[in-house]
Amino acid sequence: MTVKTIQIDTLVVGAGQAGVATSEHLSRLGVPHLVLERKRIAEAWRTGRWDSLVANGPAWHDRFPGLEFDGLDPDAFAHKDQVADYFEAYARKFNAPIRTGVDVSRVERNAGRPGFTVHTSDGVIEARNVVVATGPFQRALIPAIAPQDGAITQIHSAQYYNPQQLAEGAVLVVGAGSSGVQIADELQRAGKQVYLSVGAHDRPPRAYRNRDFCWWLGVLGLWDAEGVQPGKEHVTIAVSGARGGHTVDFRRLAHQGMTLVGLTKAFNNGVVSFASNLAENIARGDENYLALLDASDEYITRNGLDLPEEPQARELLADPECLSNPLLELDLAKAGVTTIIWATGYSTDYSWLKVDAFKADGKPQHQRGVSSEPGIYFVGLPWLARRGSAFIWGVWHDAKHIADHIVKQRTYFDYRDASQRQAESADTHLQNVSLMGAR
Numbered sequence: 001m002t003v004k005t006i007q008i009d010t011l012v013v014g015a016g017q018a019g020v021a022t023s024e025h026l027s028r029l030g031v032p033h034l035v036l037e038r039k040r041i042a043e044a045w046r047t048g049r050w051d052s053l054v055a056n057g058p059a060w061h062d063r064f065p066g067l068e069f070d071g072l073d074p075d076a077f078a079h080k081d082q083v084a085d086y087f088e089a090y091a092r093k094f095n096a097p098i099r100t101g102v103d104v105s106r107v108e109r110n111a112g113r114p115g116f117t118v119h120t121s122d123g124v125i126e127a128r129n130v131v132v133a134t135g136p137f138q139r140a141l142i143p144a145i146a147p148q149d150g151a152i153t154q155i156h157s158a159q160y161y162n163p164q165q166l167a168e169g170a171v172l173v174v175g176a177g178s179s180g181v182q183i184a185d186e187l188q189r190a191g192k193q194v195y196l197s198v199g200a201h202d203r204p205p206r207a208y209r210n211r212d213f214c215w216w217l218g219v220l221g222l223w224d225a226e227g228v229q230p231g232k233e234h235v236t237i238a239v240s241g242a243r244g245g246h247t248v249d250f251r252r253l254a255h256q257g258m259t260l261v262g263l264t265k266a267f268n269n270g271v272v273s274f275a276s277n278l279a280e281n282i283a284r285g286d287e288n289y290l291a292l293l294d295a296s297d298e299y300i301t302r303n304g305l306d307l308p309e310e311p312q313a314r315e316l317l318a319d320p321e322c323l324s325n326p327l328l329e330l331d332l333a334k335a336g337v338t339t340i341i342w343a344t345g346y347s348t349d350y351s352w353l354k355v356d357a358f359k360a361d362g363k364p365q366h367q368r369g370v371s372s373e374p375g376i377y378f379v380g381l382p383w384l385a386r387r388g389s390a391f392i393w394g395v396w397h398d399a400k401h402i403a404d405h406i407v408k409q410r411t412y413f414d415y416r417d418a419s420q421r422q423a424e425s426a427d428t429h430l431q432n433v434s435l436m437g438a439r
């Protein structure tokens with residue numbers, strides 16, 4: 001087998017939204033580049049999400065600036081397949097140089113010369129820069145407390161597709177961020193008895209005074225927040241675009257029959273125990289919800305906007321029994337629980353990236369995606385530059401910054417001092433003379 005080696009200025013790894021956005025900016029700036037994708041464009045949206053998932057933000061918001069969703073009401077929530085189609089169409093729009101079906105297995109810094117040697121399933125590539133756009137959600141995370149005995153079916157939310165795939169019986173969903181709460185809701189609507197383990201969360205209103213929360217986060221500057229507020233590192237956000245979009249309301253879910261429980265603590269001989277923090281978690285979520293209403297009201301007053309009042313948004317439902325008297329233990333067999341779904345998040349895998357771009361804890365060492373290893377860039381990670389960084393609209397702006405940085409570095413790299421310029425022009429002259437001689 002012959003090994004192909006090609007050379008390129010910039011290699012982008014991954015063709016999800018982050019890779020597509022980076023490619024658009026690099027194309028616009030005239031940077032020769034190639035995007036390698038191990039599967040298909042926007043594969044995570046195609047096969048890595050459950051069947052009924054729609055975007056959490058409306059179509060006018062969860063998109064790139066250069067293209068609207070074809071045939072979709074701007075206030076509607078695109079189905080995950082429409083999101084995948086959108087990114088494919090977007091890539092076609094500017095002829096993105098994407099090669100699909102190519103896996104990048106190793107990236108190493110070159111010794112004594114610039115750039116990196118990149119090993120792929122289709123040969124070796126020499127690249128001056130490598131942009132890592134492999135996604136924020138690569139490895140499903142299941143906490144170590146998960147029972148190991150195999151008596152119960154356990155899946156991660158990344159392996160959940162629809163209620164029909166689950167065995168008969170009740171379900172414990174651990175984690176009540178956007179994925180957990182939406183999956184729990186879907187299962188309950190499908191007739192299952194559901195226990196939902198609720199940790200610390202924010203739960204913005206879906207909409208308030210005729211504006212979606214995406215709009216509110218935008219005008220209030222909250223998408224641009226540069227770092228997680230201290231103490232909020234483990235707080236998930238519970239929002240849903242399902243069934244036309246609605247505010248996540250844990251009390252409503254409980255009144256409909258779901259059993260809310262606190263943070264899942266441990267499993268012991270088929271009995272799961274929960275922290276006694278359910279009421280506190282729900283109260284904090286309410287605080288976050290009401291704070292956004294307050295900030296929105298203040299913004300409306302300050303700017304004299306004519307948006308209808310919505311006092312009913314402040315009315316909270318009565319506490320359900322499971323909130324007043326929370327379960328602290330559950331015998332899974334007695335409760336008929338046959339499945340646990342871990343909606344407990346993801347981690348990343350950079351084992352293939354043999355470069356000096358990581359902190360002691362293995363997380364990328366970077367400033368707005370520009371890593372500590374010159375020539376290595378990250379894009380699409382949560383809080384890369386701001387709150388919006390891992391989301392569709394935010395990644396486009398981060399990718400722009402990275403492409404600009406690559407161009408700036410090219411300018412430095414291309415600089416020649418007077419003696420080099422002279423030597424180069426002498427070389428060119430000699431070449432021209434020998435070419436003329438050859439004619």
Ligand SMILES: Cc1cc2nc3c(=O)[nH]c(=O)nc-3n(C[C@H](O)[C@H](O)[C@H](O)COP(=O)(O)OP(=O)(O)OC[C@H]3O[C@@H](n4cnc5c(N)ncnc54)[C@H](O)[C@@H]3O)c2cc1C
Nearest residue numbers: 014016017018037038044055056103104134135380391392
């Ligand atoms: C359930 C869920 C719902 C979400 N809903 C929304 C939403 O509504 N709105 C929103 O803005 N955001 C949403 N997000 C967040 C975010 O937009 C998505 O996670 C999005 O897929 C991230 O895009 P990405 O390009 O950074 O990564 P990915 O989409 O994961 O793309 C990375 C690509 O890299 C490829 N790849 C990885 N490693 C290699 C390798 N070594 N070689 C070659 N290719 C490789 C993968 O195949 C993949 O296609 C959601 C996330 C989840 C999990």
